[in-house]
Amino acid sequence: MISCCSPGLSSEEEKKLQKMAHALGNPVRFEILKFLFTQPGCITGDIVDILPVSQSTTSQHLKVLKDAGWIEGEVAGTAVSYCLNQRDISWFQESMKDLLKD
Amino acid sequence: MISCCSPGLSSEEEKKLQKMAHALGNPVRFEILKFLFTQPGCITGDIVDILPVSQSTTSQHLKVLKDAGWIEGEVAGTAVSYCLNQRDISWFQESMKDLLKD
DNA sequence: ACATATAATCGTAAAAATGCGATAAAAAAA
DNA sequence: TTTTTTTATCGCATTTTTACGATTATATGT
Secondary structure (H helix, E strand, C coil), X not given: CCCCCXXXXXXXXXXXXXXXXXHHCCHHHHHHHHHHHHCCCCEHHHHHHHCCCCHHXXXXXXXXXXXXXXXXXXXXXXXXXXXECHHHHHHHHHHHHHHCCC | CCCCCCCCCCHHXXXXXXXXXXXXXXXXXXXXXXXXXXXXXXXXXXXXXXXXXXXHXXXXXXHHHHHHCXXXXXXXXXXXXXXXXXXXXXXXXXXXXXXXXX
């Protein structure tokens, strides 16, 4: 890994990092992530219940988080059960560590 | 530090984390940070030169990065010399590590 | 088949972010 | 003092994001 004199990320990785950062930088989406940390496997409706926004808005935020890599959704009947995407989250944390270090 | 069953961050810390994430999630600002990594101490004009946006727009992005904690500016004559804010960056990286771990 | 439950998508309105040129401010140089 | 250099701020236009209700889609239950 390159870390002595330049950020050690490929162009694709940078894009992904930006996308995840952008998704994280919204208070509603941040709240969703916090909730999923304590309530893994909960369904969309559960998340709607604890947020100050509508079902459709929540659904859009979940889509942004999923596309960015923060969460994963599993269809369970008519519902969708969401969990944190541990792989991408760990990658994000590692990449942040590597991004701007001396 | 709390990490067994909940994100170990205070409300203030969460706000700061969100602000830093939001600032990072913009391609122009991301580019500025990458540039400052390789060119610490450079002045606003140097940054303007490598960006596809105007001086006034660059100045606004620098303000966002400074307010969020990513960079610091030091007045040097009529110019302002910018560096990465290592303290806040390290804090961000640590907080990201702690935020959503099992 | 019909009704119910759950979530996603569509269309659109409101709010926020981004961008620019012009101008102001402040220090340095002439 | 006047001019130059450099950056910040103002006013405004454009684009993007956020939000909502209404509708659609899909699976489940009756």
